[in-house]
Amino acid sequence: MVVELVVQNRTGLHARPAREFVNLARTFQCDIRVQHAAKTANGKSLVSLLTLAVKRGSTIRLEAHGADEAEALAALTAAVREGLSEGTGEGEAAAAPAEAGPVAISAPVDDPRLRRGVAASPGVAVGPIHQLRAPQPAAAPVVVAGPPAEERARLTAALTAARGELGEIRNRLVHRAGASEAAIFDVHVEILEDPELVSAALDRIEQGDPAARAWQAALDGRVAAVATLDDALLAARAVDLTDVAQRVLRLLGAGKALAPLPDHPVVIVAPELSPSQTIAFDAGRLLGICTAAGGPTSHAAILARALGIPLVVGAGPDVLSWPEGAAVVLDAAAGTVLCEPDATERSRAEAAIAACAERRRAEAAESGLPAITTDGHRVEVAANVASAAEARQAAVAGAEGVGLLRTEFLFLDRAAPPSEDEQRAAYAAVAAALGGRPVIVRTLDVGGDKPLAYLPMPPEANPFLGVRGLRLSLARPELLREQLRAIVLASPAGKVRVMFPMVADVSEVRAARAMLAEVAAEAKVPPLEVGIMVEVPAAALLADSLAREVDFFSIGSNDLTQYTLAMDRGHATLATRADGLHPAVLRLVERTVQGAHAAGKWVGLCGELATDPVAVPILVGLGVDELSVNVPAVPAVKAWIRAMSYERARVLAARALACATAAEVREKAVSR
Ligand code: PEP
Ligand code: MG
Numbered sequence: 049m050v051v052e053l054v055v056q057n058r059t060g061l062h063a064r065p066a067r068e069f070v071n072l073a074r075t076f077q078c079d080i081r082v083q084h085a086a087k088t089a090n091g092k093s094l095v096s097l098l099t100l101a102v103k104r105g106s107t108i109r110l111e112a113h114g115a116d117e118a119e120a121l122a123a124l125t126a127a128v129r130e131g132l133s134e135g136t137g138e139g140e141a142a143a144a145p146a147e148a149g150p151v152a153i154s155a156p157v158d159d160p161r162l163r164r165g166v167a168a169s170p171g172v173a174v175g176p177i178h179q180l181r182a183p184q185p186a187a188a189p190v191v192v193a194g195p196p197a198e199e200r201a202r203l204t205a206a207l208t209a210a211r212g213e214l215g216e217i218r219n220r221l222v223h224r225a226g227a228s229e230a231a232i233f234d235v236h237v238e239i240l241e242d243p244e245l246v247s248a249a250l251d252r253i254e255q256g257d258p259a260a261r262a263w264q265a266a267l268d269g270r271v272a273a274v275a276t277l278d279d280a281l282l283a284a285r286a287v288d289l290t291d292v293a294q295r296v297l298r299l300l301g302a303g304k305a306l307a308p309l310p311d312h313p314v315v316i317v318a319p320e321l322s323p324s325q326t327i328a329f330d331a332g333r334l335l336g337i338c339t340a341a342g343g344p345t346s347h348a349a350i351l352a353r354a355l356g357i358p359l360v361v362g363a364g365p366d367v368l369s370w371p372e373g374a375a376v377v378l379d380a381a382a383g384t385v386l387c388e389p390d391a392t393e394r395s396r397a398e399a400a401i402a403a404c405a406e407r408r409r410a411e412a413a414e415s416g417l418p419a420i421t422t423d424g425h426r427v428e429v430a431a432n433v434a435s436a437a438e439a440r441q442a443a444v445a446g447a448e449g450v451g452l453l454r455t456e457f458l459f460l461d462r463a464a465p466p467s468e469d470e471q472r473a474a475y476a477a478v479a480a481a482l483g484g485r486p487v488i489v490r491t492l493d494v495g496g497d498k499p500l501a502y503l504p505m506p507p508e509a510n511p512f513l514g515v516r517g518l519r520l521s522l523a524r525p526e527l528l529r530e531q532l533r534a535i536v537l538a539s540p541a542g543k544v545r546v547m548f549p550m551v552a553d554v555s556e557v558r559a560a561r562a563m564l565a566e567v568a569a570e571a572k573v574p575p576l577e578v579g580i581m582v583e584v585p586a587a588a589l590l591a592d593s594l595a596r597e598v599d600f601f602s603i604g605s606n607d608l609t610q611y612t613l614a615m616d617r618g619h620a621t622l623a624t625r626a627d628g629l630h631p632a633v634l635r636l637v638e639r640t641v642q643g644a645h646a647a648g649k650w651v652g653l654c655g656e657l658a659t660d661p662v663a664v665p666i667l668v669g670l671g672v673d674e675l676s677v678n679v680p681a682v683p684a685v686k687a688w689i690r691a692m693s694y695e696r697a698r699v700l701a702a703r704a705l706a707c708a709t710a711a712e713v714r715e716k717a718v719s720r
Contacts, residue, residue: 049117051110057131061102063235063285065132070094070238072127078114080124093244094235095270098285101277163363165338167383168349171358172400173336176373177387178314180325193258203249203259206299207240213295214240216460221327232323232347239292245270260302267293288347291322309333315376317367321348327355336378338385340365360385408683415446415683417690421668425694428674429686432654436477439487442679446686449486451602451676452547452654453478455531456494464502465527471534479542486543488579488602489535491528493549495520503527512616517550522559532567536576545577547602552586557597583607588636591643601644602676605655609633627710628657634666634704634713641671652676659685662717665692669701
C-alpha cells in the first residue's frame with residue numbers, strides 16, 4: 049500500500065518529529081519505506097529518515113508491505129497530519145531568544161581581533177580562552193578482531209552501557225534544565241538503537257572487523273550523509289551522531305574521555321560542541337562558549353540556553369587559532385567575540401556583565417526580606433538542593449530553609465551504598481550550612497526509572513508505577529533504617545525534618561514513622577518533624593486523613609502532574625501538555641491544602657510549578673504556605689510574592705479552578 053502526504057509540522061522531519069514517526073512505525077510488523085525526492089529511507093530508522101531532509105510543506109510517499117500495512121499507514125498518516133506532536137512553542141527550531149542586553153563590544157567590524165557569529169544563548173563573558181577539540185570520532189585503534197561472537201557481545205555490552213549513561217544524564221538534566229531539553233538525550237538513545245546502524249555494524253563484525261572499527265565505520269557513512277544535507281537544521285544532527293559514536297567508542301576502549309576543564313574559569317572555544325560536552329562542565333568554571341561552526345538551533349545551543357551559559361555560534365574558523373589562555377570578550381547579546389581586548393574594551397565588557405547582574409543583585413539584595421504580599425499574607429520561600437554547597441548558596445540567596453534535600457545525590461552513580469557515617473556527615477553539612485534555617489531531608493527516592501547498581505531489581509514494565517520511592521525503602525528496610533539513623537544523628541547540626549516520597553496511603557506513613565521513632569529512641573534524639581510528599585493523586589485525595597499522621601505536606605507537582613494527567617514527566621512530545629496548571633492538578637492542590645489546614649498543618653510545594661510566574665499567584669491564592677524552588681529562582685519568587693496582593697491571588701485561584709484546561713488557566717491568569 050502507498051499513500052502520499054504533505055508534511056505539515058513546523059520543522060519537517062527533524063530529530064524529534066522524526067523520532068515520533070519512527071517510534072510509531074516500529075509498533076507495526078510491516079516493512080515501512082518513506083520516499084522523498086529521489087531518496088528512500090527505512091521508516092523505522094531515525095538516522096535513515098533524517099537523511100531524507102524533509103522540510104515543512106514537502107510531499108512524502110509512504111509505502112508499507114505486510115499484514116498490518118493498512119493500520120500502519122492509517123496511523124502514520126494521522127500522526128503526520130497532526131504535526132507529529134510538535135509543540136509550536138518548543139525550542140528546537142526557534143531562533144535564539146533575543147534577550148535585549150547591553151552590547152559589550154564596540155570594536156570596528158574590520159578589527160582583525162573581532163569575529164562575528166550568532167547569539168545563541170544570551171549573556172556576556174570575559175575570561176581566558178580554553179581551546180577544546182571537536183568531538184571527532186576517534187580513530188579506532190588497530191586491534192586484532194576476536195571471533196565475531198565475542199566482538200558482537202562487546203558491541204552489545206557497549207551499547208547497553210551507553211544507554212545506561214544516557215539515562216542517567218537525562219534524569220539529572222530533567223532537574224537542571226527541564227524535560228524537553230533532557231529529551232535531547234532520548235534522540236541519542238534512538239540513534240543507539242537504530243536498526244540500520246546496528247545491523248551495519250554487526251555486518252562488518254561478521255566480515256571480521258573488531259567491534260570498535262565496525263561501529264565507527266557504520267557511523268562514519270551516516271555522519272557524512274547527514275552533515276552534507278542542505279538543510280542546516282538537519283545537518284546539525286551530525287553532531288548528535290558523532291556524540292553518540294564517541295560515547296560508544298569510549299566504552300569500547302577506543303575513544304577518549306572528555307578532558308576536564310582547567311581549574312579556573314574559562315571561555316571555551318571549540319569547532320562545534322556536542323550536547324554531552326555542553327552539559328559536562330562544571331558551571332562554576334564555564335564562563336561562556338564560542339564555536340566556530342554550529343547554529344542556534346543545535347541541541348548544544350538549546351542546552352546552553354536552558355543552563356544559562358552565554359553562547360556565540362558560527363564565529364568562523366579563525367577563532368580556533370586564537371591562543372590558549374588569551375583573554376576574550378564574548379558578547380552573546382551582539383553575537384561577537386573579541387580576542388585580546390585592550391583595557392578599555394575589557395572594562396566595558398565587565399561593566400556590561402555588571403549591568404546584567406544588577407537586576408539580579410537588586411532582587412538578591414531584597415531577598416533577605418520576607419515574602420509578604422501587599423496585603424500582609426506571608427509565604428515562605430525555600431530552596432531545593434542536593435548538596436551542602438548548594439545549601440550555602442541557598443542561604444545567601446535568601447531561602448528561608450531547604451524545602452527539599454534530594455538525598456539521591458549520595459546514592460546514584462556508585463557501586464555500593466554510602467555508609468551511615470558518610471550520610472550523617474553529608475546531612476549534617478547541609479543542616480549546618482543553613483545557619484539555623486530548617487532543612488527537609490527527603491528519604492531516598494529511587495527505584496524504577498532510577499535504578500541502583502547495588503540494589504538489583506527485576507525489570508519493570510512501568511517503572512514510574514513500580515517499586516520506587518517509599519515503596520522501595522519499605523521493601524528494603526535495612527537501607528531505610530540506615531538512612532533514618534544517619535538523618536537522626538545529623539539532626540543536632542541544625543533544624544532537621546524528615547520527608548517520605550511517593551506516599552499513597554496511611555499504612556506506608558505509619559510503617560515509616562514507626563521505624564523513625566525506633567531509630568530516634570535508640571539514638572536518644574528528640575523526635576523530628578515528619579512530612580510526606582503529596583505527589584500521588586491518592587495522597588491528595590486522602591489529604592484529610594494523612595494530615596492527621598504528619599506535621600506537614602510538600603506537594604511534588606512534577607510527579608503529581610505526571611500521575612494526574614497520565615503523562616510521563618520526561619516525555620519529549622507531551623512536555624508542553626504535561627502542565628501543572630491543569631485544573632485537575634490545581635483541584636488536587638486545593639484539596640491537599642484544605643485537608644492540611646483543617647488539621648492545623650502546613651503545605652509546601654517543591655515541584656517546578658513553584659518557579660512558574662503564572663502559577664505562583666494561583667498557588668498562593670490556593671493557600672500553599674511554602675514554595676521551594678531551585679536556588680537561583682529564590683530572589684525572583686520572593687519578589688513576585690511581594691508584588692502581589694493575596695486578595696487578587698485568591699480571585700485568580702478561584703478562576704483557575706473553574707477552568708477546563710491548562711491553556712484556559714494560563715489565558716485567564718494573564719488576562720487578569
Ligand atoms: C516532584 O515530584 O515534584 C518533586 C519535587 O520530586 P522529584 O522531582 O525529585 O521527583
Ligand atoms: Mg517526585
